[in-house]
Amino acid sequence: MRRYDVVVIGGGVSGTIAAIAAARNGAKTLLIEQYGFLGGALTNMGVGPMMTFHAGAKQVINGIPQEVVDNLIKYGGSPGHVLDTTGFVSTVTPFNAEIMKYVLQKMVIESGAEILYHSFLINVELDGAYIKVIHIANKSGSERVEADVFIDATGDADLAVKCGVDYILGRPEDNLTQPMTMNVRIGNVNITDVKKYMEENPKEFTMVDIEKIKTSKRLMVNGFYSILKEARINGEINFERDMVLFFETDIPGEVIVNMTRVQRLNGTNIYDLTKSEIYGREQAFEVYNFMKKHIPGFQKAYLISTGPQIGVRETRKIIGEYVLTAEDLITSKHFDDCIAIGGYPIDIHSPDGDKTTYMNLGEDNIYEIPFRSLYSKKVNNLLVSGRCISSTHEANAAIRVSPIAMATGQAAGTAAYVAVKNGKKVCDIDIKELRSILLKQKAYIW
Numbered sequence: 326m327r328r329y330d331v332v333v334i335g336g337g338v339s340g341t342i343a344a345i346a347a348a349r350n351g352a353k354t355l356l357i358e359q360y361g362f363l364g365g366a367l368t369n370m371g372v373g374p375m376m377t378f379h380a381g382a383k384q385v386i387n388g389i390p391q392e393v394v395d396n397l398i399k400y401g402g403s404p405g406h407v408l409d410t411t412g413f414v415s416t417v418t419p420f421n422a423e424i425m426k427y428v429l430q431k432m433v434i435e436s437g438a439e440i441l442y443h444s445f446l447i448n449v450e451l452d453g454a455y456i457k458v459i460h461i462a463n464k465s466g467s468e469r470v471e472a473d474v475f476i477d478a479t480g481d482a483d484l485a486v487k488c489g490v491d492y493i494l495g496r497p498e499d500n501l502t503q504p505m506t507m508n509v510r511i512g513n514v515n516i517t518d519v520k521k522y523m524e525e526n527p528k529e530f531t532m533v534d535i536e537k538i539k540t541s542k543r544l545m546v547n548g549f550y551s552i553l554k555e556a557r558i559n560g561e562i563n564f565e566r567d568m569v570l571f572f573e574t575d576i577p578g579e580v581i582v583n584m585t586r587v588q589r590l591n592g593t594n595i596y597d598l599t600k601s602e603i604y605g606r607e608q609a610f611e612v613y614n615f616m617k618k619h620i621p622g623f624q625k626a627y628l629i630s631t632g633p634q635i636g637v638r639e640t641r642k643i644i645g646e647y648v649l650t651a652e653d654l655i656t657s658k659h660f661d662d663c664i665a666i667g668g669y670p671i672d673i674h675s676p677d678g679d680k681t682t683y684m685n686l687g688e689d690n691i692y693e694i695p696f697r698s699l700y701s702k703k704v705n706n707l708l709v710s711g712r713c714i715s716s717t718h719e720a721n722a723a724i725r726v727s728p729i730a731m732a733t734g735q736a737a738g739t740a741a742y743v744a745v746k747n748g749k750k751v752c753d754i755d756i757k758e759l760r761s762i763l764l765k766q767k768a769y770i771w
Contacts, residue, residue, distance in 0.1 A: 329355045329439075331741040332459065332472040334446050337365020338727050339711030339734035340478025341429045342389050346738030347476075348438035350762065352745050354738075355470065356433060357461060360633075361442045363429040365480065367727055368422045371508035371632030373581045374545075374572050375418040378406055378728045380668025380691040382415065388768035389432075390731035394418060396428040403575050408541035412534040414669060418728075419543050419575045444468075446479070449487045454705045456488060474706045474741040474751060478734060481593050482641040482713035490701045491644040494591070496718040501676035503638035503722065504586040507605030509612050510629040511571075512579045516544050518622035523548070543573040544580075552619050561615050564588075564608050565679035569620065579629070584612050588677055592637040605635040638674065638712075638725060645715030646752065647697035651684060654723055660695035662756045663770050664740070664763060665732035667692055673722040684719070693771065694724060696756060699737055705750040710737035732768065739763055 331347040333340045336358030344356035356363075366372040378386040378394070384406075397403035402424025406416040433440055447467065448460035458471045477484040482492055495502035520538055523530055523546070530548030538544065549569035556562045564586050571582040585608035590597035609631045616623040651671055652658070668691050671684035686692070698715040699708050709715075710733040712725035724733075739762050743754045763770055 326458070326469045326471055327355065329353050329470070329472045330745045331474050331476065331738070332357065332470055333476040333478055333738070334459070334484050335365070335478035335480060335711070336360070336363040336440070337478060337480060337711060337730070338367055338429070339365070339730035340476065341433060342731045342734035343476050343478055343710050343738035343741070344438040345389055345432055345436040346735045346766070347742050348436040350739060350742035352742045354438040355441060355472070356438055357441050357444050357446070359443065359445045362426040363433065364422065364425050366636060367420070368426050369633045370636035371510060371581060371630065372636055372727070373420060373422070373574060375420065375727045377409070377414040377416050377669055378418060379414070379416045383691070385666045385668050385691050385769050386728040386732050388732070388763070388766050389735045390728055391767070393428060393432065393731070396432065397421070397424060400424050400428060402428065404542045407543050408537045410534060410537045410541045410545045411547050412537065413547070417545060417572065419573065421575045446483055449484065451488060454703065456704060456706055459484065473745045474708065476737050476741055477707060477709045477713065478711050478737070480637065480640070480712050482643050482709060485643050485701070485704070485707060485709055485713070486641060488704045488707060490703050490707070492641040493644060493718070494641050495639060496676060501589060502592065502640060503674045503676060504588040505590065505592060505601045505605060505638065506583060506587070506636045507585045507609045508632050508636055509582040509585070509609045510574070510579065511582060511613065511616065511623070511626045512629045514578050514580050514626045515622040516573065516578055519544065519546065522621040545572045546570070549620060556615050556619060562611055567679045567681065582612055582616065585609055586674070587635065592640045601635050606631060639718070639721055640713070642713055642721055643701055643709055643715050645698050645701045647695050647715060649694065649698050649714070649716040649720045649724065651717060651719035654692040654720055655684060655686065657690055657692055659771070660693045662696040663693040664696045664699070664736035664759065665694040665729065666769055666771070667694065667724055667729040667732070669723050669726045669729060671719055671723045673719065694729070694733060696736065696740065696759065699733065699740065700751045702752050705752070706744070708737040708741055708751050710734040735766070735768055736763060739766070
């Protein structure tokens with residue numbers, strides 16, 4: 326049996342940052358990941374750019390997440406934080422997914438944490454309100470892993486649910502989640518032609534900021550409404566979507582198209598997930614052919630890739646000690662146990678229609694995430710991080726994004742270390758000690 330102080334399940338950016346944080350503080354840490362690389366949605370779902378580290382002009386995600394960006398820049402994998410030309414948020418952070426894999430792996434190894442790839446959580450043994458051991462499966466067979474504290478960074482709350490923690494699936498009235506998306510990466514796009522069309526047809530882009538288009542290092546686009554509407558009428562696009570949405574990557578002329586919508590399926594049900602992969606890839610080819618035929622600048626473009634896995638926006642959220650709400654975010658509610666801060670607006674892709682609902686924050690508005698949303702008192706040695714933290718359907722539409730997931734990862738990893746060091750239940754750790762360590766490690770919190 327393997328024995329550790331802290332075990333993290335899930336090597337997405339949240340789990341990766343959690344493992345780095347725990348190990349840097351001195352905890353013997355294992356990071357378990359089902360793929361052969363780290364990065365989660367950013368590397369296996371084709372998601373990009375990271376959005377957003379800022380609230381207006383203020384950077385509100387810092388610490389280890391910013392170290393990731395610094396290393397991406399160092400190795401030529403990102404231009405850093407650039408202006409968002411859609412005007413939706415203040416900045417976005419394009420990146421190279423292959424360099425992201427390298428950077429995250431290097432940072433984990435340098436932290437002293439161990440990585441176990443190609444391994445999948447299959448079961449858990451409880452001793453009262455404590456996780457005694459987890460069971461994982463891989464090519465070597467099945468293994469048992471023991472730890473003082475476990476962190477569920479699966480995105481789907483897989484470990485928490487196996488422990489009997491209560492959860493919310495999707496929206497409460499029908500359990501429908503935000504749609505899944507198969508992202509499409511396309512190269513050789515003539516960005517000059519795209520910009521020219523945008524400048525000549527501003528009514529096609531309700532959030533377009535012409536001045537930002539002229540000055541930003543990369544182009545982000547949402548619009549082409551009438552062109553998409555016509556394609557839907559003609560049967561060229563056969564899914565519900567209200568806009569063309571794409572983002573230029575770290576490589577000029579290469580874009581990620583975030584348009585497909587697979588709705589009314591549950592990303593935690595293997596049969597639904599399989600259908601989603603099939604439907605998503607069919608939609609991806611519709612999008613690619615549509616873009617080449619109708620969108621200015623895409624006539625000589627070529628397909629690079631679709632995500633190795635369909636992108637999942639929302640599944641389960643635990644019901645923790647505190648359930649974060651949309652009102653908390655919109656009113657900038659203060660929490661004495663704040664462990665992360667975000668500035669991304671509430672952005673709900675319809676579970677059953679073509680619209681996207683926005684609940685914008687005020688300019689430079691921020692919101693706080695309490696430590697109490699990272700655990701349930703049903704399990705004394707379990708923390709969660711990333712998009713499965715305790716939040717409503719509406720609040721989750723804001724805090725699910727990768728920079729905020731990274732911030733909650735740093736908090737969870739640090740909290741796990743504090744619990745191990747002091748022999749405490751995760752719910753009983755000293756919040757002042759946790760916040761003090763986070764501040765020393767350059768996390769941005771009040």
